[in-house]
Amino acid sequence: FFSSSVSSFGQQANLEVRTIQGSRSSGTGRRYPYYLCQNRSCSEKGKSVAKDKVEEQFETLLRLVQPDEATFSIADAIFRDAWDRRESWAKKEIARLRARTTQIDVESSNLLDRSARTQNDIVATAYEAKVGELQSEKAKIEAEIERMTFPARTFDEMFELAMQFLSNPYELWRKPSYTLKRMVLRLVFCHPLKFDRIDGVRTGETTLPFKALAYLKGGDLKMVPPERLELPTP
Structure with missing residues (x-):
């Protein structure tokens, strides 16, 4: 070996x-x-x-x-604290991004209504272009939300084996x-x-x-x- x-x-x-x-x-x-x-x-x-x-x-x-027991206890507390802080930050950021997607839906709906009512083709085209930009922004935001979504499992469920290894390789x-x-x-x-x-x-x-x-x-x-x-x- x-x-x-x-x-x-x-x-x-x-x-x-x-x-x-x-x-x-x-x-x-x-x-x-x-x-x-x-x-x-x-x-x-x-x-x-x-x-x-x-x-x-x-x-x-x-x-x-x-590591000795005291050192590992400190490390465990730091890892858990970092996990909790990251989870809290991610939830707040996701809520902010979802609020923006809701706002985009409202703006897009208003622009489509204006486009349907206007008799000016140039204005209608401009409205539709703006809707396209908003939908592109929404798609990027949704991808970001998916990337940031925190695992549903707890810290122990995610890292139990890793922490056991660190404590006693x-x-x-x-x-x-x-x-x-x-x-x-x-x-x-x-x-x-x-x-x-x-x-x-x-x-x-x-x-x-x-x-x-x-x-x-x-x-x-x-x-x-x-x-x-x-x-x-x-």
């Missing part, structure tokens, strides 16, 4: 990053999985390291990425599925992790959600009043 996710770069910093390969050896009636570097320019080429050692180090790293990693393990790596880390046979698994750059959690953990945001957590204007 780690052959596609952990890289070996030897002891020298200027050596090219290469993928390490996984294999198995047999002995005493058992098979022992291991990794080894095949980079010809690496001083550790051909030297193996036990699979369990690599994965134990990775699991330790993954547990460090996991290690729990998903423990499941006996290589597909899920690869998913954890992609969702937690920006790039393939690097492994050095001497120093072990190197700390990798995390994805934005986990960077945000690390920021919350490092910052004193407990004292920030709710009114300061403003949602940016879309």
Whole structure:
């Protein structure tokens, strides 16, 4: 599994990053999985390291990425607040746009009445052109309303699984599925992790959600009043 996710770069910093390969050896009636570097320019080429050692180090790293309960509670409150504010803003904006479509219907109806009553073809054509413009505006507004319409489901219904993962990515990693393990790596880390046979698994750059959690953990945001957590204007 780690052959596609952990890289070996030897002891020298200027050596090219290469993928390490996984294999198995047999002995005493058992098979022992291991990794080894095949980079010809690496001083550790051909030297193996036990699979369990690599994965134990990775699991330790993954547990460090996991936020503590206090940090996650703050993040959960911020996400919910942002969701509620966005929902409130969207409802107000949709109401304003729908009021405009009602106004357009009234204006269009009045213009059509005038067009039907006038004896001047030029004026009638102008009225009809204006109606066409209004209907075009209405179509754009209706498309905007559809785009802005908020899901009928609640925050928990929408993001329950995502929040569970953010709170404990290690729990998903423990499941006996290589597909899920690869998913954890992609969702937690920006790039393939690097492994050095001497120093072990190197700390990798995390994805934005986990960077945000690390920021919350490092910052004193407990004292920030709710009114300061403003949602940016879309």
